[in-house]
Amino acid sequence: MFRSKLIRLLFLLFGLAATAAPASEIYRSIDAQGRVTYSDTPSVNAQPVKIIGQPSRQLYQVARVYDGDTIILEDKKQVRLLGVNTPEIESRHRSEEPGGIAAKKWLQNQLRERQVYLEFDEVRRDKYKRLLAHVFLPNGKHVNLALLENGLAAISIIPPNGRYSDKLIQAQQYAEKQKLGIWSMPEYQSRPITEIANHTKGWQRFTGTPVAIRKSRKFTRLLFNDKIDIRVANSNLKLFPELATYVGKPLEVRGWVSRNKDHYTMLIQHPSALIAR
DSSP states (O other), X not given: OHHHHHHHHHHHHTTOOTTSOOOSOOEEEEOTTOXXXXXXXOOTTOEEOOOOOOOOOEEEEEEEEEETTEEXXXXXXXXXXXXXXXXXXXXXXXXXXXXXXXHHHHHHHHTTTOEXXXXXXXXXXXXXXXXXXXXXXXXXXXXXXXXXXXXXXXXXXOTTOOTTHHHHHHHHHHHHHHTOGGGGOGGGSOEEGGGGGGOOSSSEEEEEOOOEEEEXXXXXXXXXXXXXXXXXXXXXXXXXXXXXXXXXXXXXXXXXXXXXXXXXXXXXXXXXXXXXX
């Protein structure tokens, strides 16, 4: 029993098994003859060893694809793909957005074998009780990243879930440079932020130069004028450069617009949604 447990611990130690059972501590000791041994029980002169393991991935069966960034498992659970947002498809609650059907069809084609590995981040469910995950095919293909790489989605990183953010950003930059998918569509081209009142619903791109900064208890805001701003939750400020450095510099802002009477704002949750121009 002890030997099998120790073997599992050693697999974790050397990163050979991504799904091996975790151990709280493992100790390394050297005897008088120079022999190295490992144990889960501390002994005299034994040193604790940091266990380095890969993120755990679990195999699931897919029942169907709901849209370009949401799948339904056989147990009826919904899975929202982390770090990406695809255009909406038509439903009872919203109209179809350009590119939504293309993203859904692409995802259906990718998941023909109906098996995926899910990898979770810090927060496992959203406010709608959907699972939040990075999706991998049995051959190792990272579906979230591939959606971005093909121009079928835009980055949508919501802290504290930020795993693979650098790779996702690089994938989007590639698609944008190549003008793939949504990056070639007129509906998703950037517009002056002064036209924000004429925006359509959904994910948008605006350009403008913030002229001032204002901080409140919950948010720090970059002001474009007295009617338009973008806001960052103070709890997320550590992810950003000092916001004051954006003042007076041309920016592209990406995300969703909120309106309160004649005031317009956009909640920015990650630096990937603010691009210096």
